[in-house]
Amino acid sequence: MELRDPPTLPHILLVEDDTISQAYFRAVLESLPARVDATATQACALARARATRYDLWLIDLSLPDGTGTELLAQLLDRWPQPPPALAHTAEAGPGPRAEALRAGFGDLLVKPVSSAGLAAAVRTALAAGVALPDWDNAAAAIALNHDPANVKALRRLFLDELPGAHAAVVDSARKGDAATLRARLHRLQASCGLVGAPRLADAVESLRRTPESQAALERFDHAARDLIR
Template sequence: METRKPPSLPRVLLVEDDTISQAYFRAVLEALPAAVDAVTTQACALARAETVRHDLWLVDLNLPDGSGPDLLQRLRARWPQPPPALAHTADADPAVRVAALQAGFRDVLVKPLATAELAGAVRSALADAGDLPDWDNAAAAMALNHDPANVQALRRLFLEELPGARDEVLSSARRGDAGALRSRLHRLQAGCGLVGARRLGAAVELLRRTPESMTALDRFDHAARDLLR
């Protein structure tokens, strides 16, 4: 019997100089799961990026030896086809957010961050880069007490209901019914977590965060249709 090589974990470059915050970020990221390269300075980040291709850059906007936007510019000079980048900061000033987005960050996360918010933003960014699998068997097994029969049964039920759920999401989004969209996405996200529909779950989270985005809606549609093939 041929032995399949397990898929490699997405690799995240975490740039955070605060010890407590770095430990928290690492714990959340590794639970996704993801492999984490954690550094504390711009110089260390650049050195690490010289030898490793990351799937996501998660960068503090204020570093001991420079700024997050400056680091992003230098990382992109090293990698002309860069991965998505998320900024994090303790500064909730809207002007800081606007400047970071203009510098090229995909989103700005304001600390302190809830675990669900951090995990959701990272999953969405990785899904945007195409790095998440359709099915996460380990997550499904953990959610359902490691019972393969339960996993398969719930996945069958999930796939039976998915066409209707997809139609409801698309219809609500296109007619601008934010309440119906939010409600349907909430229920669908719970199901994705139980059955390990990882890429669709990330697309649902992205659409929940940016319901006005046609890109997010298209990403959701593609992820749902891929599961239904």
């Protein structure tokens, strides 16, 4: 029998100062499965993150020695190419969510969060952190009946239209024009599937789910610009 190396588990930094909540989060995360380093303060989290490249940061917005948004800003200074980050808080309402998304968190989980909800949010965030290729030739070939000429022609048209679509999405997102943003993203998502542009498609879906998120908008901007070059 061929022996294979065990799969590498995602490594998560959990920042939560309430001992019961920390134990609950750890149990759910480890059941995914995942490796979890749990800390209760900004200082401890920064010490951990200086030495370890994590696959996800899961951070409480309220900590004994500061806020989760302050912690995220310091982590982003340390890691210019950061992993996904999720915030969690016991405070419901639009204010904390908007603040978290502006700070760069991908989403905000409101406690108490169900085990299924926590697991789903973490899986989605981890998937978003996986590096996708700009082009998937196999997917495009399947979508266009395995005709290389069709793939080439449609990609040329896609790239001709992408600068205008990119500018329209960024403009509508910054203006908070939700209707225009949804329409533009819907058209782009369909086009990405046809031409086999998985990285941009993933960024489009992330922005569609969290249109208020500055991090999602930046992911979209970078993915589109890399194709436009």
